Amino acid sequence: MPNMPHIALVGGFTPRRCGIATFTADIRTSITAAFPEAVIDIYAMAPPANDLVFDAPVHKVIIEDDSASFIAAALAIETSCADIVWLQHEFGLFGGPAGNKIFELTDRIAAPLIVTLHTVMPDPDPDQMRVMQKLVARATKLIVMTDRAALLLRDIFGANADQIEVIPHGVPDRPFGRTNHFKAKFGFEGRQLLMTFGLLSPGKGIETVISALPDILAAYPDLLYCIVGATHPNLLAREGEAYRERLQGLARSLGVEAHIHWIDAFLETEQLLDLIEAADIYITPYQGANQATSGTLSYALALGKAVISTPYAHALELLADDHGILVPFNDSAALAGEIEALLENPERLLTLQRRGYERSRSMIWPAFAMRCQDVILNSLHPVAAPAFQLTARTAIEGLTRLCDGTGIIQHSILCVPDRAHGYCVDDNARALMLTNRLGAQAEPERSRLAVIFASFVQSSWNYESGEFRNFMGFARNWLEAAGSEDSCGRAIWALGATAHEGLTPSLRHWAQKLFDGTIDSARHFGSPRATAFAMLGADYVLASHPDHDRARAILSDGADFLLARLALTRRSDWPWFESVLAYDNCRMSEAMIRAGLRLERPDVTQHGLETLQWILELQISPSGHFRPVGSDSFGHEYAPPLPFDQQPVEAWAAIDGASAAYDATRDGHWLGHASRAFDWFTGANDRSVAIGEMLTGSCRDGINPRGVNLNEGAESVLSFQLAHCALSGLMAKVATH
Incomplete structure (x- = not known):
């Protein structure tokens, strides 16, 4: 098996509290576990007012919107002779219009560039279009997590089919069927448990679930809805906890506040996985169809949870063929009906949990690492280079x-x-x-x-x-x-x-x-x-x-x-x-x-x-x-x-x-x-x-x-x-x- 080449991995990184940071850290962990000889230099994005103390693997910190910082990182990558640069892309991560500051780095590197696109917009604004078209022109490979994102890359942004790789979001490999064990760990014994996780912000659709609770509780009065996640840092900076307080006010007005368990924290990965394992039903009620990917949706499926979701792009693909349940956007009544139907039919609930778990086996981190190795090696040598020496003449x-x-x-x-x-x-x-x-x-x-x-x-x-x-x-x-x-x-x-x-x-x-x-x-x-x-x-x-x-x-x-x-x-x-x-x-x-x-x-x-x-x-x-x-x-x-x-x-x-x-x-x-x-x-x-x-x-x-x-x-x-x-x-x- 060929060795993994030297990788410069650019993205967020722990302990930064965002999905890109967690994903980048998971990439490093999974690649290193599969290929212990791998050399991975982390180039971690940080906000302008950076007070983060990054973990030991971080090679260099890049400050959002700071050109000198991007240029210094590019020089470090070039000097390191990295074989591949692997960028985790999200528009809001780098600074400049639609994140165009990233080109201060990518324009200065010669190594093949792989870009994981965490968002592919079906209706980009002019700045997003310019950034995406330049990324497409620059990247050797573009990794997306859904077939729909691949289609958008081809049809809207002009990417070549052989440039695109679909690799689903990586997931943990844990045993099936440990719900009761983790309910006991967190003090949820004897209760049906619904769960939603993610940085709290409008658009997540949590209002829809809260509004569905009165109907559900009428049939299942011991049910608990666990809402896990700190308020999104950008939202927190603009308005503090006003959004969380509005949600709490909605719960009080409906008389369901006692049936909601708030965990206002950004959890470490293992603690989050333990908590998801305690749930019976996992809900992703996003309000818009353009939500590109959801790492927690993938996690929930991999941990053997029955998933109910609105039909955004990632959910449509991941839950297809009866691997989960889809409900219309902003439809509390439909959501309540599907939850009640699952809870009153334990056999169907278990079947759905098993089906989702089995589908996720191809997505576990070791499988993810192997897929990524193929992409990386193909990016290094897209065309074989025949070896020849100087001859007396060339043909004409x-x-x-x-x-x-x-x-x-x-x-x-x-x-x-x-x-x-x-x-x-x-x-x-x-x-x-x-x-x-x-x-x-x-x-x-x-x-x-x-x-x-x-x-x-x-x-x-x-x-x-x-x-x-x-x-x-x-x-x-x-x-x-x-x-x-x-x-x-x-x-x-x-x-x-x-x-x-x-x-x-x-x-x-x-x-x-x-x-x-x-x-x-x-x-x-x-x-x-x-x-x-x-x-x-x-x-x-x-x-x-x-x-x-x-x-x-x-x-x-x-x-x-x-x-x-x-x-x-x-x-x-x-x-x-x-x-x-x-x-x-x-x-x-x-x-x-x-x-x-x-x-x-x-x-x-x-x-x-x-x-x-x-x-x-x-x-x-x-x-x-x-x-x-x-x-x-x-x-x-x-x-x-x-x-x-x-x-x-x-x-x-x-x-x-x-x-x-x-x-x-x-x-x-x-x-x-x-x-x-x-x-x-x-x-x-x-x-x-x-x-x-x-x-x-x-x-x-x-x-x-x-x-x-x-x-x-x-x-x-x-x-x-x-x-x-x-x-x-x-x-x-x-x-x-």
């Missing part, structure tokens, strides 16, 4: 699948090219560079494709505007007069690379000519990334033509521009060219290193090495694998990276950056960085899934919170292929020194 079927006579198509739906989005110069420029680097074993395809990609780049140049266009529709119609600075920079980079390493003299001559005709468009780039792309292209040209003045100017001016950006935005803990993180981050450091080497400016090289070291170390997870800066990170000033969505282009950029650093230093530790980045493709990542496929040369579009993005678009395929070429080249250089 994944590349050719996306290509036609116009160029390489941008996107793919799974493995099928998506013509709806046409082409872009970004991808065709990358593809042109790839054909330069594929070995002779890729002939004749590489030569045929090189001309197609070159033709696309050539046609993207708009002579009228003096800029490159980017997007072309599938019908070969340009969709814009000019592309972004970044796409223009990539085109210049590809031209410079092809001018130096193109497959034929003719192709190299073509690339040099177009480079010369377009390079001035890069002189006034404001984007540091676009500047870096153009600098890399210029460096290639200078490798073949050292006296190319305009290429040298692009390289020199670009280095000065990046140095100025670095001086403007850097802090002691943030040695970077921008106040935010974005995509292709390593390219700026790579361009600085290449410029410093080419221009013999050691200061530029040193800044490139320092910034590259920082950005690469920022992309190492606590467990040691490569974790590319996720696109969720973009735009957050001076903030550490968020883990998702992870994209292949970052791994390729990291390898190219490390290769440039090795050229500058001959230090073998850069090969370690490059190998770590490439291993991300092969399964050494946050989801243990293979992103690239050596057998086809294809690559999936990255990793999102729920696993691998199964689409195989051009950027991803090209990044994988180019990363393989870059690492192979770096390994060859290291081997010769």
Whole structure:
């Protein structure tokens, strides 16, 4: 049997007085009992005015509505290298609109997220809808306790069926038939006992039971109704005990106060279970159909009690097929009639008790723990990660699948090219560079494709505007007069690379000519990334033509521009060219290193090495694998990276950056960085899934919170292929020194 992985369990926890706290504690107890080797770190939610002293298992306390507290917990979870984060979700537990503060934590963790949803609303308000949709998008697995909740998740919140797991509320495993023993323990001998338990608040329907008592007592004058539970803390804070006093006033007005036994306390679990065992009939008279789950309803069934309930969602499922009795909402007469009918037929009462007890055997805590283990293990490894080592080359079927006579198509739906989005110069420029680097074993395809990609780049140049266009529709119609600075920079980079390493003299001559005709468009780039792309292209040209003045100017001016950006935005803990993180981050450091080497400016090289070291170390997870800066990170000033969505282009950029650093230093530790980045493709990542496929040369579009993005678009395929070429080249250089 596989071991239980390291779990970060987030929710309420004892001694906090709420159902979520009890449930979270029960999860820990049941998992630990079933899997003694399990490591479970508890992250306990606490109210703003926290005076709770939590039990020993609590690893860290999270204060409701305190962003810093959530962020600190996320950092602790990441540092602990927890394999799974398991969140107990209730809207009112975390703070913010509909509890949206929880995303301060979940957005910062990379481990798979399992969410137990204790409430799934059929009619959510806008805030609840936003929170639920984000949870659905973020969670690997969603656990609910009823089939109806699963249906709501699919139909209202858009969850996938394979994302949802129905695991009924866990229950204790106790012997059947000990009612008289526990009646004696609590002094209820010789009396028929009704019971309701829970934090006292309107909506529980206790008024309905009190109003039914006069009719019941007329037939059974010794009957006692036991109401167990302290007033809900939120209600207590607003109005004190006014609600309990109203209930007591109702009992006095009906003359039944002597037949009600109040236990105004939040009982420890074992004491509560003993008390429930003393009851003959357990009643959950909730007033609304949307009550999601009731732990005490599950407990009562498991303890062999006959259950009478209103038809809220959980009761409809749990008591179906004559495992309990349902009565209409707020109908005291119907409730009284069903109670009397049970009490006057002891055989039927016993049969109902046994039927409920037998149904609950599949819900006992050991069975609950086993079901949870299955969910956790499936969340860890949703896709098997095939192990493979770097080979001499990758296949190119994944590349050719996306290509036609116009160029390489941008996107793919799974493995099928998506013509709806046409082409872009970004991808065709990358593809042109790839054909330069594929070995002779890729002939004749590489030569045929090189001309197609070159033709696309050539046609993207708009002579009228003096800029490159980017997007072309599938019908070969340009969709814009000019592309972004970044796409223009990539085109210049590809031209410079092809001018130096193109497959034929003719192709190299073509690339040099177009480079010369377009390079001035890069002189006034404001984007540091676009500047870096153009600098890399210029460096290639200078490798073949050292006296190319305009290429040298692009390289020199670009280095000065990046140095100025670095001086403007850097802090002691943030040695970077921008106040935010974005995509292709390593390219700026790579361009600085290449410029410093080419221009013999050691200061530029040193800044490139320092910034590259920082950005690469920022992309190492606590467990040691490569974790590319996720696109969720973009735009957050001076903030550490968020883990998702992870994209292949970052791994390729990291390898190219490390290769440039090795050229500058001959230090073998850069090969370690490059190998770590490439291993991300092969399964050494946050989801243990293979992103690239050596057998086809294809690559999936990255990793999102729920696993691998199964689409195989051009950027991803090209990044994988180019990363393989870059690492192979770096390994060859290291081997010769």
